[in-house]
Amino acid sequence: MALPTTTARGQITSVLALDPQQAPADDTDDQGGRAGAADEETATPDDHPDDDHDQEDQDEDRGQGDEETDAAPGTASSSTTPLLRFSLPRDPGSVALFLRTHVLRPDSEVWLTGYNVLRGWVREHGHAQVPSGATVELGDDDTFGLGSWVARQRQLFKSGALRPWRADLLTEIGMVWSVTDAAFWRAVSVARRAFEAYGTLALPRSLVIDGVNIGQTLTNYRRPGGLGTDPVRADERRRALEAIDPEWNPAWPADWQRHYAAARDLLSEEQGATSAADILPGITVHGSDVGAWLTRQTDPAVWAGLLPEQRKRLEALGLTPLPAAPAKKTATAGAFERGVRALEQYKARTGTLTVPRSHIETVVIDGEEHFVKLGVFLANSKTRRAKLTADKLTQLAALGLEWAA
Template identity: 45%
Template sequence: MVRYNLLEPEHANWKAGHRAAVAYRQRTGHLAVPYEHRELMPNGHSFPLGRWLANQRRSMQAGGLATQRAEDLDALGMVWDPTEAAWEENLAAARAYYAEAGTLAAPVTATALDKPVGQWLANVRKDGGLGKDPERAARRAAQLADIDPDWRPAWPVDWQRTYAAVARLMALGAGVEEIVPGVTSGGIDVGRWLQRQREHVVWEGLAEGQRERLTALGITPLLPEQKTPVRAPRGGSGGFERGCAAKLAQYKEREGSTGPVSRSHIETLPDGTQVKLGVFLANTKTRRAKLSTAQLQALAALGLQWAEQALSAA
């Protein structure tokens, strides 16, 4: 009290900052304050301690910090390295991004708190990206892991980002059966991605950690015979009939016409079978010379002019 009120009358902001630093140091045992941290003061107000300490570092680096102030902060265990200030600021941006996206698997173009957090995260994931000092690198890795344990996944970052988008949708109440092709999140067709992950061959090719994360969400692989989507037929009547059924029972009834159908279009039959209808139609048109008269008649009945022309030519 003597220091604050009599011996060293200081600027109000400095006194408030020093009081907040003392309180934080007494409570935590250190002064490694996150950049965005605000310290709650006895008067009920909060003080932006993290930002204030970053400003003291900048003043110290520029030679504008009074010796007595520097000594007061030294006594509290102040970390003066400007790289630490930059680290804390970027870490704050990472926290802000995670709060919004639910993951640190950010695209390199991502920003938060006016910081290029996506590029920064890409840099720290690289070998040596946390610094050359092993102790500092371990501490920084722990800070990132506290935000997101999967901040540096053992699989592609793109996969982790899409998985996180699916997890976020499910946390909001969406069921696996509702995340179908065409459902997007952050511009990503998460429905198509999820469908692909569940295919037996793809599932078996995932890392154990990837499968564990999907399973924890209640996502399971399809059986081999449930592969989806179904490939266009290569001569078997079953595939041809499924294609016709998708075209007749659903697409035509819904759209009122037979096309044009985009090559990427998929139809789901009542039994749950999914058909790449666009691919089916493109393939049957290409191999129309090899189709039977009955198959051409079935396609012509659906309104496909090229099938009618093939029948006439025959």
């Protein structure tokens, strides 16, 4: 089968995709297009009883000066593996027939059919990423399974069984050897555009650009093994993403990185902000309240939970944690102290430790008035005496409570 090309003068000449070496008889890498198609055996003198006539045709053609046949250096004689040289444009059909019957067959009609159909697909669709179930009408009710043929070429290429010259021809027209790779590099292209808009690749998971859910895609890439199990390919992909954003996969949550990048941009010279104090709660970037986020980072408890690298970035923005609030006495210690003070006051006033359960004693401690349910305090202390510390029991025993001794 001949593939037409155009010369510098606009003439149509023939380009034959011939294997540089003689093809083996069992050529199994051409299947996957039309069902029932099979390769032809390489023609030899023994295959054609009309070899004498064939030789005369070759001699006649040589006399015309259009084609020449010579023995290939270091190979079999010219009678078995002649070479053709074209000096003038020839009819593709005639050349293909000559090669099939006199010299060498086209290396696979099925493969060349698939190649031509794929070229037509590329011209029509602008790409060579063919769906697995795609078919193409060839005419005369003949259908070619282009999707399965392309899938077969990928399998052969991956296993190293696809002939180099075929791989070169397919690569030249944009063959997508790995669908996964094609999806990744498309994601990289979209990620580059997203970075220009957001200043970070820590994007919202719901972000979709040109039909690509780039937010979720990058989230998947950050997961362990998300860039693939092949270490070489994974490293190549990682470097491609780092070339866009060195912090595309930080050691902290992507949500934190996204807010930090927004705050950093707001504080840049181009934005005109002078300090983090200028960014108040309610100031949003891409729907995120950056002001509230900055205020939250200065909380001592939040600051203490950050990694050193996170604190370093916040300090570069001019943020420092707020002073820690003074520690408060525990509720249990304060309640016991008030109960003891109320019991002392009640005993001094009444001369007894018998307190009605509903009695409430008012005491003043450090200038602050407290209303102590003294009856409940005594009942609870007696019930829980086994859990009271020795110091607390000593204080109660000093007041005259026998059960505390």
